[in-house]
């Protein structure tokens with residue numbers, strides 16, 4: 080018995096050495112969810128190919144149809160892993176990029192490029208490839224100055240210091256307790272993906288739920304075809320397919336609502352956290368619900384959302400009272416003609 084116990088321990092140690100992710104409970108549960116998600120896809124699609132003789136016949140006659148469907152399935156799973164492995168944009172990484180650039184070049188050509196966007200909201204971005212106009216030594220005091228400049232004058236440092244990471248958080252950042260890091264433009268922590276959704280991967284997340292919605296719709300159509308063709312003779316098989324179809328429709332409704340919700344967030348430059356916890360965020364308190372303080376117009380919001388690149392971190396300033404008043408002003412005919420909303 081004792082020898083069996085020793086063997087089991089040795090085997091567990093060997094497994095942990097070969098697969099380090101299995102040694103950590105948090106990483107183990109993350110991988111468990113990923114395996115569960117892949118299995119769910121395999122089950123839903125596999126049942127179709129097992130029971131739908133028509134689909135098999137169609138595959139032989141027109142292989143491209145099944146090839147496109149299976150290709151889309153693979154693309155969705157690839158997008159899932161791609162999003163899951165992407166960085167949401169950690170505040171500490173933004174600081175490190177600044178530090179690296181500062182130390183690798185004494186005459187650092189650029190750490191910071193500050194520009195005033197069309198609606199006068201102040202945007203700061205750090206980019207390895209760009210040459211900037213101002214030169215900052217990115218140590219903690221520079222970071223402090225840079226970040227505090229983004230808050231309204233007179234803001235207290237204490238309000239914006241993360242007590243877990245001990246760093247000053249730029250506006251729109253939040254500490255994630257699952258990742259144990261502060262995230263730029265924190266949206267939410269996605270349990271299914273096992274990562275935070277923030278500035279760095281919100282776009283990828285949108286594409287993932289878009290692809291998943293299309294795949295789900297396509298699979299629902301194939302299941303309805305299967306049931307209406309009356310190919311299945313056994314009642315229990317039919318019942319099983321009906322249960323799977325009901326689950327698929329439930330997932331589809333959820334995915335479509337999620338896609339709509341995130342599309343609305345993108346168009347108005349908001350995050351889930353800002354929308355849900357608006358009253359808890361100091362600088363958003365008192366701003367009317369219909370005013371989106373960080374919105375730069377639909378077109379600019381879409382452009383920034385789709386075209387932000389890896390390795391580039393951007394931080395937005397809290398709008399001034401004048402800017403907020405301008406955003407709160409009701410639309411006139413002139414505003415519509417001049418595309419103020421865009």
Ligand SMILES: [Zn+2]
Pocket residue numbers: 241242243244245253254255259260261
């Ligand atoms: Zn933190």
Ligand SMILES: [Zn+2]
Pocket residue numbers: 255256257258259267268269274275276
């Ligand atoms: Zn997180």
